[in-house]
Amino acid sequence: MTPSALFLQQVINGLSLGAMYSLLALGFTLVYGILELINFSHFNVFMVGSFIAMWVLQFFGLSGQQVILTGWPLLGVLGAALLITMLATGLLGVGIERFSLRPLRNVPGPVAMITTIGISYILFNVILLTVGAETKNFPNPLPMVKWHVGGAVVELREVLIWAISLVLMLLLQFFVQRSRLGKAMRATAQDPEAARMMGVEVDRVVITAFFLGSALAGAGGMFFGLYYNFTSFLIGYTAGLRAFTAAVLGGIGSVPGAMVGGVMIGLIESLSGQYIAVRWSDVIIFSILVLILVFRPAGLFGRLAPTKS
Amino acid sequence: MLEFRDIDTHYGDLHVLKKVNYTIGKGEIVCLLGGNASGKSTTMKTIMGVVRPTAGSVVFEGEAIERLPTAERVRRGIAPVLEARRLFPRMTVYENLEMGAYTRTLGPGFQEDLERAYQLFPRVKERRNQIAGTLSGGEQQMVAIARALMARPRLICMDEPSMGLSPRFVEQVFDIIQMINRQGTAIFVVEQNANMALSIAHRAYVLQTGQVVLSGSAEELRHNPQIREAYLGELLIT
Numbered sequence: 001m002t003p004s005a006l007f008l009q010q011v012i013n014g015l016s017l018g019a020m021y022s023l024l025a026l027g028f029t030l031v032y033g034i035l036e037l038i039n040f041s042h043f044n045v046f047m048v049g050s051f052i053a054m055w056v057l058q059f060f061g062l063s064g065q066q067v068i069l070t071g072w073p074l075l076g077v078l079g080a081a082l083l084i085t086m087l088a089t090g091l092l093g094v095g096i097e098r099f100s101l102r103p104l105r106n107v108p109g110p111v112a113m114i115t116t117i118g119i120s121y122i123l124f125n126v127i128l129l130t131v132g133a134e135t136k137n138f139p140n141p142l143p144m145v146k147w148h149v150g151g152a153v154v155e156l157r158e159v160l161i162w163a164i165s166l167v168l169m170l171l172l173q174f175f176v177q178r179s180r181l182g183k184a185m186r187a188t189a190q191d192p193e194a195a196r197m198m199g200v201e202v203d204r205v206v207i208t209a210f211f212l213g214s215a216l217a218g219a220g221g222m223f224f225g226l227y228y229n230f231t232s233f234l235i236g237y238t239a240g241l242r243a244f245t246a247a248v249l250g251g252i253g254s255v256p257g258a259m260v261g262g263v264m265i266g267l268i269e270s271l272s273g274q275y276i277a278v279r280w281s282d283v284i285i286f287s288i289l290v291l292i293l294v295f296r297p298a299g300l301f302g303r304l305a306p307t308k309s
Numbered sequence: 310m311l312e313f314r315d316i317d318t319h320y321g322d323l324h325v326l327k328k329v330n331y332t333i334g335k336g337e338i339v340c341l342l343g344g345n346a347s348g349k350s351t352t353m354k355t356i357m358g359v360v361r362p363t364a365g366s367v368v369f370e371g372e373a374i375e376r377l378p379t380a381e382r383v384r385r386g387i388a389p390v391l392e393a394r395r396l397f398p399r400m401t402v403y404e405n406l407e408m409g410a411y412t413r414t415l416g417p418g419f420q421e422d423l424e425r426a427y428q429l430f431p432r433v434k435e436r437r438n439q440i441a442g443t444l445s446g447g448e449q450q451m452v453a454i455a456r457a458l459m460a461r462p463r464l465i466c467m468d469e470p471s472m473g474l475s476p477r478f479v480e481q482v483f484d485i486i487q488m489i490n491r492q493g494t495a496i497f498v499v500e501q502n503a504n505m506a507l508s509i510a511h512r513a514y515v516l517q518t519g520q521v522v523l524s525g526s527a528e529e530l531r532h533n534p535q536i537r538e539a540y541l542g543e544l545l546i547t
Contacts (some may be wrong), residue, residue, distance in 0.1 A: 180411070187397045187408050194395040197357050199383035199412035199460070303399075 005151025010270045012149075016158045016227055018266025019165035023220035024243035025250065025258035026172065027093075027213025033189040033253035034209050035105075040116040041096050043240025044123035045214045049089040049221025050231040051127060054138050056081040062139035065229065069141040077141060082164070085222050086215035093214025094207055102203070120236070127233040135232045138225035161223045168219055169259050172212060176255055181208055189253065238282075242269065245289040251302020260300065310335050310495050311356070311387075311464055316365035318351055325351045327519040328365070331497075333464065338486065338496045340506040340527070342540055343516035349499040350392060352516070353468045356497070357389050358382050369464070384412045388462035392469045394453040398442030402433060402452050405441050409459030418461070426455040429485065447478035454485060458494075465489070467498040471505060483509050503540035507531045515540075 001009065024046050031039045060077045061067065069077060096119055104112045145156035176182040181204070187195040188205045196202055224239065225231045246265040250257025265285060272284045292299060313331040317324070326348045333339045343349045354360040355367065358379040367375040374382055388409070396405050406426065410419055427434035430451045436444060441452060450470060457465050470486070471479040479502065487509050490496050500506035507513060507527045515523035515536065523530065530536050 183400070183404060183407060184411065186400060190397045190399055191395055193359065194391055194397065195408070196359065196379050197383070197389045197391060198408045198456075199380040200408075201378070201380050 002151055006274065007271075008150050009152035010274045011267065012152055012154055012158060014267035014270035015263065016161050016266070017269055018263035019161050020220045020223050020227070020239065020262075021243045021246045021265050022169065022259045022262025023165055023216045023223070024239060025247040025262045026169070026255065027217045028244055028247040029250070029252055029255060029258040030185075030209040030213040032247070033255075034185065034192075034206060035101075035112075037101070037112050037116070038244075038252075039213075040113070040240075041119035041123065042093075042116075042213065042217060043236040044120045044127075045089050045093055045096075045236075046217040046221045046224075046240060046243075047231075047233060047236030048092060048123055048127060049085055049214075049218030050138070050225045050235060051131065051136075051221075052088045052218065053081050053085040053222035053225055054136060054231055056084050057139040057141070062141050064137045065140050067139070067141055068143050070143055074141055074143075078160075082219060082222060085218040089218030089221070090211040090215035093210040093217075096214075097206060097210040102206075124233060124236065131233065133233065135230050138229050138231050140226055140229055142226070157226050161227060164219070165223070168216060172216070173255060175212070181205070185209060242282075242285055245285055247299075248289060249292055249299055251299030253303075254299065254301040257299055257301030310337075310370060311497065312366075312368040313352075313355075314366040314368060316355060316362045316367065318348075318355055318360055319363045320360075325519050326355065326362070329516075329519070329521055331514055331521070333495055333497050336490070336493060336495055337512065338490050338498065338510045340510035340513045341497065341499045341516060342503050342506065342513060342530075342536075343499075344539075346518070347516040348519040349516060350468060351519075353389065353392075353466055353499060356382075356387060356466050380412055383460055383462075386461070386463035388457040388460035388465050390453050390457045390465060390467040390470055393472060394446075394449045396441040396444075396449055396452055396456070398440070400441055401438055402441055402444070403437045405452055405456050406433075406437075406459050409456035410461075412460060419459075422459050422461055426458050429458070429488065430455050446473050447475065447481070450474060450478065450482055451485075454482070454489070458489065462494060464495045464497065467496065469499060469501060471500060471502045479505060503536070507536075 027042045028039065031037055057077065062077070100115055100119055101112055104115060142157050142160070147154045176185060184195065184200045185205050185208060187198065188200060188202060192202065224235060242265050243262060246261035247258045249264060250259070250261025268285060268288065269281050272281050276284065311333040313329050316326050316329045318326040341349055341352060351360055355362055358377060362375055366373050369385060369387065374385070397408060406423065410422065413419065432448060433451050433455050436448060441449065444452065470482050474482065483505050486496055486498065498506060498510070507530060510527040512525065513527050513530045514521050515530070523533065523536070
């Protein structure tokens with residue numbers, strides 16, 4: 001490969017990673033925007049999402065990479081798996097909010113955040129104990145279609161991940177900007193007390209944020225499986241921390257910030273892996289996290305929210 | 310229309326309102342005077358349901374509402390103009406007005422009310438696509454009042470509408486309050502600017518450390534020597 005083709009290849013890889021990180025980062029940002037809560041359980045909602053997607057695909061008779069589908073059956077199976085996964089993780093997120101976080105809503109300090117760490121470990125261990133520690137082969141029904149672009153290779157699954165991620169993010173942006181509930185979400189993020197006095201039911205807004213964020217994490221979990229052909233109880237931790245960094249980089253609380261931040265972290269990961277060394281990727285990503293927190297805590301698109309009293 | 314019956318409120322051990330009674334009649338402008346920490350803002354929050362009373366009853370149009378959630382109170386016809394305006398700073402003026410109508414289903418009624426608000430505040434119409442946080446204080450106050458009107462309220466509760474405004478704007482705001490009142494909306498206004506408030510109000514209450522110490526017609530209170538000294542900034546020469 002020529003140097004320029006190599007670079008292009010890493011950009012392509014980075015965009016695929018970035019799409020996943022963006023989907024995951026949106027969940028951090030939506031919840032933080034409304035509750036000023038960093039939801040660490042989100043890491044493992046993503047992980048559970050990839051298992052749910054795996055089970056749904058297996059339910060449709062797929063196993064490993066042996067069964068290849070094309071045309072309508074392929075779209076139908078992937079579409080159904082995506083919808084079921086998103087619905088399931090969305091409900092998981094709502095359940096986490098309803099039963100573990102809502103009772104702590106008005107408790108000051110880091111209590112709710114620490115609770116989310118606890119929930120994260122519960123999800124982690126439930127999957128570990130019921131499914132096992134070994135890496136699972138993730139069913140992938142996509143035919144091996146490739147295109148050569150400027151010496152680099154783009155696979156069908158990458159194009160699919162980009163396209164679906166883009167559509168999901170546009171839908172989210174549309175929802176937040178245009179719908180009545182989306183506007184209530186923005187109003188609550190900007191001034192919770194005033195929003196309440198307009199008649200906004202805060203619980204509904206919070207549930208919506210958890211549902212949407214967790215559903216997007218589920219989609220991200222499914223894409224992880226399709227991209228890497230495996231899943232494991234361990235995947236939430238690394239991907240979650242990188243996506244969290246993406247949310248902070250973009251400006252936590254900002255929806256476009258999470259999207260851009262995710263893509264940037266994906267590119268940084270793939271390019272630093274190519275030109276520095278893969279094992280240094282995390283050092284670089286988390287150094288960025290530290291640098292943002294020190295020098296520009298509001299991130300690229302964020303504003304420093306006034307601390308709730 | 311709105312009544313406080315022996316309302317007590319507490320913040321933890323702090324006893325804020327102590328057996329407070331107010332009555333706001335249909336079509337009235339009633340003003341509430343009081344110094345800092347007298348319980349004025351708590352009164353507002355109790356009406357809107359952000360603070361729940363520990364004893365007593367809040368009655369709106371004959372029904373006890375003190376256990377109802379805020380959204381239900383807005384739906385029944387109480388809308389707030391919050392202290393320091395509290396617009397949604399990164400939403401447009403139009404979106405702020407939409408939030409004012411949040412409890413109502415959008416329909417022809419919404420357009421009608423929008424037109425009415427624009428008529429009352431031509432400035433708000435001009436600025437409708439601007440981000441609310443970029444408006445001047447006076448313009449923001451107009452949007453805040455227009456936003457309250459969008460709920461199609463029967464009672465508007467205003468917390469310090471003159472705060473931070475230039476004298477010219479204060480006068481304009483009070484003119485508008487009277488205009489809204491003449492169209493049939495009752496107004497309960499908490500104010501530090503006693504002079505201005507008493508000049509437009511029908512009746513007034515004076516709150517001191519959580520207790521109503523004086524009440525009566527605005528006319529009476531304006532001539533009350535205590536009020537003149539404490540709130541109208543006149544020294545009593547005895």
